[in-house]
Amino acid sequence: MIRRVAGLTAVGVVLAVSGLAAQEGADDGRPELEITALDYEFRAAAAEVSAGWRTVEFHNEGEETHVLELFRIPEDGTYREVRRFYGVLDTLRADLEAGVIDSATYRKTLKEHTPSFELERAGGPGMVAPGRTTHATSRLEPGTHVMICYVRDSVGTPHLFRGMRGRLEVEPSSAGKEPPESDLEVTLAEYEMTVEGDLESGEHRNPTDNPAYFMDTFFHHPDELKVEVEDAGFESVELFAIEGISYMVDDFDANWEVEENREFLLEIVEKTEQEPSLIGASPHILCVGVKA
Numbered sequence: 001m002i003r004r005v006a007g008l009t010a011v012g013v014v015l016a017v018s019g020l021a022a023q024e025g026a027d028d029g030r031p032e033l034e035i036t037a038l039d040y041e042f043r044a045a046a047a048e049v050s051a052g053w054r055t056v057e058f059h060n061e062g063e064e065t066h067v068l069e070l071f072r073i074p075e076d077g078t079y080r081e082v083r084r085f086y087g088v089l090d091t092l093r094a095d096l097e098a099g100v101i102d103s104a105t106y107r108k109t110l111k112e113h114t115p116s117f118e119l120e121r122a123g124g125p126g127m128v129a130p131g132r133t134t135h136a137t138s139r140l141e142p143g144t145h146v147m148i149c150y151v152r153d154s155v156g157t158p159h160l161f162r163g164m165r166g167r168l169e170v171e172p173s174s175a176g177k178e179p180p181e182s183d184l185e186v187t188l189a190e191y192e193m194t195v196e197g198d199l200e201s202g203e204h205r206n207p208t209d210n211p212a213y214f215m216d217t218f219f220h221h222p223d224e225l226k227v228e229v230e231d232a233g234f235e236s237v238e239l240f241a242i243e244g245i246s247y248m249v250d251d252f253d254a255n256w257e258v259e260e261n262r263e264f265l266l267e268i269v270e271k272t273e274q275e276p277s278l279i280g281a282s283p284h285i286l287c288v289g290v291k292a
């Protein structure tokens with residue numbers, strides 16, 4: 001299954017709050033930045049880090065999925081302008097929702113206030129499910145950055161409009177870690193993704209013509225499947241185990257033939273089909289959602 005990344009057009013951002021612990025020095029494997037997402041804010045100990053290869057550790061302690069994406073303000077731009085733009089955007093959104101202005105006025109006013117410079121995408125740890133932690137090591141260029149979460153809440157409002165904006169200063173530095181070695185090579189093209197290397201990421205490719213190696217596929221963690229479906233525009237998404245844990249029983253085929261035993265196997269599936277700690281044990285998972 002191809003994983004899509006939500007596009008983001010105008011971006012800006014802001015409010016401080018965030019931060020990231022800055023640590024200079026030897027590569028001891030520890031992250032230089034630690035950021036926690038809550039519903040709906042970023043929390044961190046400091047708001048600066050040195051340039052170079054740096055590892056960001058991103059914890060999600062909220063109840064919703066969150067993203068941490070970094071954007072660098074170019075030389076011809078300032079944080080002040082970005083913040084002003086977001087202030088305008090907040091007001092316009094509120095006016096639009098209250099019916100004070102129509103969408104044509106919204107677009108026109110937004111255009112008038114959009115900064116002349118474009119924010120540069122600077123990477124980040126991406127999406128993380130509730131209760132989970134992720135790491136990303138990337139090369140940070142000096143400059144003021146903004147970080148945002150663009151995941152939408154249950155009524156469709158991107159989290160950045162509910163407070164998930166932050167500021168990060170990347171200070172010039174000649175030090176930094178060595179670039180990490182990759183475990184996997186992924187090539188992206190428009191609407192296409194190919195993977196080479198081992199399968200640690202859950203990606204499985206069959207580069208041969210031999211069907212015994214199965215088809216190209218992605219082994220989702222249950223949380224990942226949910227995020228993917230939500231990201232595609234569905235809400236009230238729920239997961240159900242198909243086979244559940246019943247298929248593991250000894251002599252499955254023989255038991256399946258006995259009506260009483262079959263009932264029992266199905267009863268176990270039904271009772272555990274939405275148990276989060278067991279869903280991943282099922283060979284197949286059904287994901288049900290409502291088109292938003």
Ligand SMILES: [Cu+2]
Nearest residue numbers: 066067149159
């Ligand atoms: Cu979020």
